[in-house]
Amino acid sequence: DVKVTQSSRYLVKRTGEKVFLECVQDMDHENMFWYRQDPGLGLRLIYFSYDVKMKEKGDIPEGYSVSREKKERFSLILESASTNQTSMYLCASASQLNQPQHFGDGTRLSIL
């Protein structure tokens, strides 16, 4: 079974802080994704990566950046956290772009 592990289940940070969310997958998948999930808005894609050191913007990249230095690890960075970035953040991976994405259990991030 695919396992996608997100480093924290819950995280509380202050506005203006730089925040790092980490995601690791154990299936040697090429593709990794970061989403946020908000009530009434559903899941929205922030960034994705189809190879090491490669990244593509999703629908809502503003205020975020990503890093993929190793195949198994994909990091989401909030450059200067703001309260409107309080959300559930979900990481996913897929072997190929047309294959199912497998999700981690999410990080519930609160920005105070």
Add this chain to the structure above:
Amino acid sequence: EDQVTQSPEALRLQEGESSSLNCSYTVSGLRGLFWYRQDPGKGPEFLFTLYSAGEEKEKERLKATLTKKESFLHITAPKPEDSATYLCAVQGINQGGKLIFGQGTELSVKP
């Protein structure tokens, strides 16, 4: 614009009462349609992928079907453990790896 609409938003069933969830979509060239189950506080769990109209997939009490405009998730004789939010997502041929998700249907099955 590519779009996914799920209905109903919420569905309450008695144990054993079969029903269907709907996912209507518009996409310029469908690469795949995906069904997920999400339990509270957890990430979505993959259920099915459908690639072409007429295709069907089954798993235990769940059966997913696909037409050119919509997909149905049929739940036969549901049990309380089937209670969850069911998410539908589509991927267009020009979208790279991007999935467009619907809002989900929250299913509650009472014993």
